[in-house]
Amino acid sequence: MSTRQLRAKSVLPGFGLSLGFTVFYLSLIVLVPLAALVFRSSELGIAGFLETIRHPRVLASFKVTFLSAFIAALANVMFGVTVAWFLVRGRFPLKRAVDALVDLPFALPTAVSGIALTTLFAPNSTLGLALAKVGIKVAFTSAGITVAMIFIGLPFVIRSVQPALADLSKELEEGALSLGASKFQTLWRVVLPLLTPSILSGFTLAFSRALGEYGSVVFIAGNMPMKTEIASLLIVTKLEQFDYAGATAIAVALLLLSLLSIWTVNLLQARATRYLGN
């Protein structure tokens, strides 16, 4: 009776069974544990929650996490659009192999990326020594955090922009060019606005992944409290000190802030899409 009320007409069987299993499994693995997080933080009360969050070390960790994630996502937009452009429009014999390699940051366990990037940029490595000569220190600084976040976020932008660029109709560009626009004007005023929704969605995905990233960042970060300690690491540290309340408060704040940033950009994206008239 109840499933019949819920569903619109369909002759296919298995609605009750598949929906029932979906809801049960979702609750068991995701919803109940996440509810535990919400209830544990409500035990703290607003005052207790704010007291934990306002601690200078916690605030510093949020600042370094959000700032590095933001810079990394911006860099990813630049790098990602370039690589996507290459994959769609470039002429290069081994393009298929390069395309496959784009997903390496997804496929490579984060701990492996972490130790690899740390070794690559370590002060005594070839690259580290070369960078030190021009006064840049990457490993064990906030620059290192950003580099790791760029690595982990690059595929998101590429994979968002690539299909949008492939779908872009050449007629629009040809039209602009034949009407006398320069190549740069065509790029800036025709192509880029059409790509904006996909760039924004890639940016958001990269940014939100970077906010929560742990494995690839902790090795290269140096993890100095107040300086290069990311929010995820602070949660782990609190847990190791059996400060469950503190860990919960930071986790809830991080979760809320990242959901808020995702919603904001989704809103912007909806606007950009509406502006384009689809």
Place this chain on the structure above:
Amino acid sequence: MQNNRVNHEMGAGANFALCLGALSIMGLLIVLPLLVVLKEAFAGGVKLWLASVSDPDALSAIKLTLGVAAVAVPLNTVFGVASAWALSKFRFKGRSLLLSLVDLPFAVSPVIAGLIYILLFGRQGWIGTWLTEHHIRIVFAVPGILLATLFVTFPFVARELIPLMTEQGSDEEQAALSLGANGWQTFVKMTLPNIKWGLLYGVILCNARAMGEFGAVSVVSGHIRGETNTLPLHVEVLYNEYSFTASFACASILAGLAIITLILKTIVELKSGREAA
């Protein structure tokens, strides 16, 4: 005379600049770290590499990683198919809410994914006392590792299948049913062949994440050598002990798995006839 045809093809110079830019980004950010893993792994020669990966602790870590993936991937695959069936073939109240809830684990930091199970099953947790009295260990033991892995790999299969099955609609299934096939026959003979590549794609990605997960597993594992260390955790332990060669040797196995994943993924993409997804 002026040439009226507009040439939108890139000139050789522009193409060269684009290739140079893109390949430098890919080389520096993606290929170089991969090469570092291989270089460091074999820095002490093949013999040392073999000794590192056949160390008893490394072997038990490999076994645990394979075991967890062997349970987590099938469970999430069954969930992925069931949820895709319900969410793509039927329209019902609350469908869009359910759709976004399925994706929710991707928005949660891995460390928080581990934390929530500690809050539930840890000693200070909700049912922690009851579990201790009954000598049941969930966190800092294998069940906790499994739960954390299930959480972080939760959406992979579902999010591949839901758009695919929604696009395919249910005409073929309805035809099969009207010709007298039962529900199971319809699923196996009609639906499954239509979704096999998407399903395989999701399973490959799910498996890669299950074997490689670090943050979530690290929080719930307790890092007991030979017992609750997965391969990524073993890499971390060795690295923090300054056993770099051994650490990179184990990391090179995981890097090999990642390369195999990328190759399989590319094959599936080519077979399913879709251009880079």
